[in-house]
Amino acid sequence: MPLDTLDALPDIIRARLDALGEGACLIGYSGGGDSTALLLMAARWAAHKDVPLTPVIIDHALRPESAHEAEVAASRARHLGLAPEIVRWDGDKPATGIQAAARAFRLKTFARIAREKEANTILLGHTQDDQAETVWMRLQAGGGPDALAGMSSQSPLPLWPEGMGLSIARPLLDVSRAALRDWLTRQGESWIDDPSNESRAFTRIRNRQTLAQLSESGFDVAELCALAExxxxxxxxxxxxxxxxxxxxxxxxxxxxxxxxxxxxxxxxxxxxxxxxxxxxxxxxxxxxxxxxxxxxxxxxxxxxxxxxxxxxxxxxxxxxxxxxxDPGAVGGRADQTAPAVRAVKFGDETIWDGRFAFTRPDLAISVSGTAYPAEFSTETLKVVPALARPGLPVIRQGGQFCGIPGLSAQADKVTQSLAxxxxxxxxxxxxxxxxxxxxxxxxxxxxxx
CATH class of the missing domain: 1.20.59 (Chorismate Mutase Domain, subunit A)
Structure with missing residues (x-):
C-alpha cells in the first residue's frame, strides 16, 4: 500500500472488519509489528461497534524470553481495554517440523478459545509480504493453480470438526510489512522483533531473505501477490x-x-x-x-x-x-481388521462422530455397525444401502437400548444432524x-x- 494512503489505513481496515458481520472475534497477537498494527485498529473498531474482541497470545516457549514477551504483549492489550489470553505451549517439542507443529498448536488453541468465547472469526495479521512468501514457497514446491492462489482474505479455520463454523479473516493481506511499520512509527508505537524471524533454520525465513535479495535486484515482490490474485x-x-x-x-x-x-x-x-x-x-x-x-x-x-x-x-x-x-476400512468396519477408534469430538452437549454426523444429546452411545448388524434393525431397511457401506454406518444406543441408524430410522434422525x-x-x-x-x-x- 503506498505511503500516501497510510492515513486512510484505519478507515480501510475498519470497513473490512465491518464486512465480517456480527459476532465476537479473536485476534492472534504476538506483539510483532503486523499484529500490533492490526490490534490497534481492531481494538478501536471493536470499541466503536461494541464487538467482544479477545487477543490470543501464544507463548511457544521456544526461547527463554518468550514468557516475558507474552506478558508485554498482554499488557499492551489490557491498556487498550481488552482481556487477553496467554496460552503457553508446554511439553516436549518435535525435533523436526517445529513450525508445522507450532501452527497446529495455534489452530487448536484458536478453535478452543473461540468456542469458549462464542466467537466465529479469528483475525490474523498476515500481510502482502506473507502472501508473496507463500506463493514463492508453493512455486518452488511445484504447486498447481489452487496452491498458487495463496491465502484468501477470509477462509475457514483449517481444522475439522473443531474448526466448523469458524473463519480466519486477514484484513491486512494487501498491506506491506514496511507500510505497517511506517504507520506504527507515525502513531508513536513500538513493537517486538522476534529474533527467530531471522533464523535460517526455517524454510519460510530462508525464502523471506531470498525475496528481499531479489527485491534489491529489481524484482517486484508485489507481482507474486498479483499472480495470487x-x-x-x-x-x-x-x-x-x-x-x-x-x-x-x-x-x-x-x-x-x-x-x-x-x-x-x-x-x-x-x-x-x-x-x-x-x-x-x-x-x-x-x-x-x-x-x-x-x-x-x-x-x-x-x-x-x-x-x-x-x-x-x-x-x-x-x-x-x-x-x-x-470406506469401511477407515472406520474399522471390515471383519478382518482391528477396528481403529472412530474420532468423536465433544462440543458441549453435541458429539461430532467421524466428522460426518452431529449427535445432539450427551447421553447417546455411538458405535460403528461393522459386519454384525444390530439384531433390532430391519434387514429390509438395509437393503437400500450398498453392502460396502453398511459396516461403516453409525449405530445409536441410549441406555443400552437401540435407537437406530441416522437417515434410516426416524427415531435416530431426531437426535442427529448430517454434516454433509x-x-x-x-x-x-x-x-x-x-x-x-x-x-x-x-x-x-x-x-x-x-
Whole structure:
C-alpha cells in the first residue's frame, strides 16, 4: 500500500472488519509489528461497534524470553481495554517440523478459545509480504493453480470438526510489512522483533531473505501477490463451475452415501469433474480438505466402471447405480481388521462422530455397525444401502437400548444432524459459499427420504 494512503489505513481496515458481520472475534497477537498494527485498529473498531474482541497470545516457549514477551504483549492489550489470553505451549517439542507443529498448536488453541468465547472469526495479521512468501514457497514446491492462489482474505479455520463454523479473516493481506511499520512509527508505537524471524533454520525465513535479495535486484515482490490474485479468481470460477456439476451429478442420501450420475460426470470437463467428485468424497468421508489425488483415483474408477478407494471414500456399484460411500476400512468396519477408534469430538452437549454426523444429546452411545448388524434393525431397511457401506454406518444406543441408524430410522434422525452440506461447501468454496449454491444444496438435501 503506498505511503500516501497510510492515513486512510484505519478507515480501510475498519470497513473490512465491518464486512465480517456480527459476532465476537479473536485476534492472534504476538506483539510483532503486523499484529500490533492490526490490534490497534481492531481494538478501536471493536470499541466503536461494541464487538467482544479477545487477543490470543501464544507463548511457544521456544526461547527463554518468550514468557516475558507474552506478558508485554498482554499488557499492551489490557491498556487498550481488552482481556487477553496467554496460552503457553508446554511439553516436549518435535525435533523436526517445529513450525508445522507450532501452527497446529495455534489452530487448536484458536478453535478452543473461540468456542469458549462464542466467537466465529479469528483475525490474523498476515500481510502482502506473507502472501508473496507463500506463493514463492508453493512455486518452488511445484504447486498447481489452487496452491498458487495463496491465502484468501477470509477462509475457514483449517481444522475439522473443531474448526466448523469458524473463519480466519486477514484484513491486512494487501498491506506491506514496511507500510505497517511506517504507520506504527507515525502513531508513536513500538513493537517486538522476534529474533527467530531471522533464523535460517526455517524454510519460510530462508525464502523471506531470498525475496528481499531479489527485491534489491529489481524484482517486484508485489507481482507474486498479483499472480495470487489472478489464480484466486480462477479458483473461484472453477469452484462455481464444479458446484454446478455437483448439483447435477450428485444425489445426497440422508444416511451418508451419495449416488453418482456417471454420465454427467464423465461428460464434464475432466478437471472440474474431479473437483465435483472431491466434494462428494468430502461428504461421505467426513474430511472437507481438498484431496486432488484421491478425486483423480475415484474418477479413474468411475471411468473404468471399477471399484476404487481413496481419501476415506469408496466407489461401489449397486442396483445398477454408481455410489460413493464411507470406506469401511477407515472406520474399522471390515471383519478382518482391528477396528481403529472412530474420532468423536465433544462440543458441549453435541458429539461430532467421524466428522460426518452431529449427535445432539450427551447421553447417546455411538458405535460403528461393522459386519454384525444390530439384531433390532430391519434387514429390509438395509437393503437400500450398498453392502460396502453398511459396516461403516453409525449405530445409536441410549441406555443400552437401540435407537437406530441416522437417515434410516426416524427415531435416530431426531437426535442427529448430517454434516454433509457443511463438508461440501467447505471443500468447494474456501470463502463463504455463494447463496445460490447454499439454497440449491439445501433444497437437494431436504428431498432425502427414508
Amino acid at each position: 489472478r489464480f484466486q479468481a480462477a479458483k473461484q470460477a472453477d469452484a462455481k463451475a464444479a458446484a454446478d456439476i455437483f448439483l447435477n451429478a450428485v444425489n445426497l442420501l440422508p444416511w451418508g452415501g451419495v449416488i453418482l450420475n456417471r454420465n454427467a460426470l464423465l461428460a464434464a470437463d475432466d478437471r472440474l469433474a474431479a473437483k465435483a467428485l472431491d466434494a462428494a468424497r468430502a461428504a461421505v468421508s467426513g474430511d472437507p480438505s481438498s484431496r486432488p489425488e484421491a478425486a483423480r483415483r475415484l474418477l479413474d474408477g468411475l471411468n473404468a466402471s471399477a471399484p476404487a478407494t481413496a481419501g476415506g471414500a469408496a466407489l461401489t456399484f449397486f442396483q445398477s447405480q454408481c455410489w460413493l460411500v464411507r 452440506k457443511a463438508l461440501i461447501q467447505r471443500n468447494l468454496f474456501e470463502d463463504r459459499p455463494a447463496a445460490w449454491f447454499d439454497e440449491q444444496l439445501h433444497a437437494q438435501t431436504a428431498q432425502g427420504s427414508h
